[in-house]
Amino acid sequence: MAFDIAPALTAPHRTVPRCGCCPVSSCPAHCAQTADAWQDLVSLLPPLRPGHNNTLMNSGDALPALYTVRAGCIKSYTIDSQGNEHVRAFFFPGDLVGLEALGKTYAVASAVAVTHSQVCAVPVAQLLHKLGNDPKLAAHLLHKTRDALELALAFSGEYSADQRVAAFLLFAHARIGSENTLLLPMTRREIGSYLRLATETVCRALARFEQKNWLACADKRITLLNIGALRELAEPIGV
């Protein structure tokens, strides 16, 4: 990701600029085919700080807008009756947050920033209205939803802890990694929740990989040393 969020975070945000020339190449607003449609809909929000004080959407609330991620990382999650958080998805630049609730009355999950993030809001009512006139926009949304479905299905399989963690690393590397390093924005607990593993199990999987010299692990900075081995292990998941 060549885009640097730092200037956006430090700059004052008195006005909310239009988001018509998004620097993130995978962002819909950047796409030549859909840029026109999005330009009228999308508005950049002030930088989003991590933590649950600043939720992007709330399970059960009405969902007035979808959100496109320009920079950073967003997670969506549900809270069960015992108060435990279940991470449902991570969203990286170019992803759309809230698709699983599009067209529903209420959001089915909550969402917050994992790290300092920058998102654009897309009003749902206007989006749904525009859908009718803009075939390319409809196709784009359909593809985004389909991709999310495919990812959810891939990770929902029956795999070992090591396979899950390997697949997650490869997935994150493909989205936000460079060459052979990967700076994980989320905590081990959040990874575990997403992969349905205890925090300690994630740690131990990483420790095993490190012992095999498949990677070097310095807190959240992961250096991938043997991507082939990880890929072979994670092959059944195929992310």
Add this chain to the structure above:
Amino acid sequence: MAFDIAPALTAPHRTVPRCGCCPVSSCPAHCAQTADAWQDLVSLLPPLRPGHNNTLMNSGDALPALYTVRAGCIKSYTIDSQGNEHVRAFFFPGDLVGLEALGKTYAVASAVAVTHSQVCAVPVAQLLHKLGNDPKLAAHLLHKTRDALELALAFSGEYSADQRVAAFLLFAHARIGSENTLLLPMTRREIGSYLRLATETVCRALARFEQKNWLACADKRITLLNIGALRELAEPIGV
């Protein structure tokens, strides 16, 4: 499901009739809003027999058509490198098979009938083309995909075997059950594969429910005796 598949199965199928008045209420062809669009696209296929000789789609192959289920039950699955089948989804009347590959070059999963089934084919190329002119069709497809995504996310959570099985029973009951009985079309092994549980674990969960008098289990015919208790157990999954 009031629709009876028997006549369709026994009737000769020399011609491939149009599917303009689908008896399945959740089928787009049945829906007044989208019926016109579907009528031109959809064609009824000959009855589908269970078993892997008669696959509806094949992982890696081109996917020329989507399929709407009129009657019966379809499963989609992947085969890992060790030859193990992983069931990804069950499709009941009204469901669309192949959505997770729509717009992709190749199918990412295979699909076969679980029981004798009746499906309609929807040519992908024509569907995608028509999408541009028909906002309601686009919205309909988007909703179907969104529903599939929501279901996948719900079942992908971190839950106990009993919770999974309870949620699955309620899910199946909502789709193909009557009053308080449920005739499961699939085997315990297929349920286990879908829920990421061993066959024996599914059996034991059912045995535990039976012991608590929550249900009576006669092979594939399940009589639900305490839906409230099952629902309370499965609540976190919320299907």
Add this chain to the structure above:
DNA sequence: CGGTTCCTTGAGAGAACTCAACGTCGGTGG
């Protein structure tokens, strides 16, 4: 600095898995 959260490692517990055996059912063919 204290306090908090996160990461890591060890030890024990428990849930689900594997392996095995057996009964049932439906299809097939002698």
Add this chain to the structure above:
DNA sequence: CCACCGACGTTGAGTTCTCTCAAGGAACCG
């Protein structure tokens, strides 16, 4: 008609993988 076969369902016994509980160190922040 019945013996045989394979697939399915069920139950028991032992194993294993992951979780829970616990503790200590590191990083971060007010």
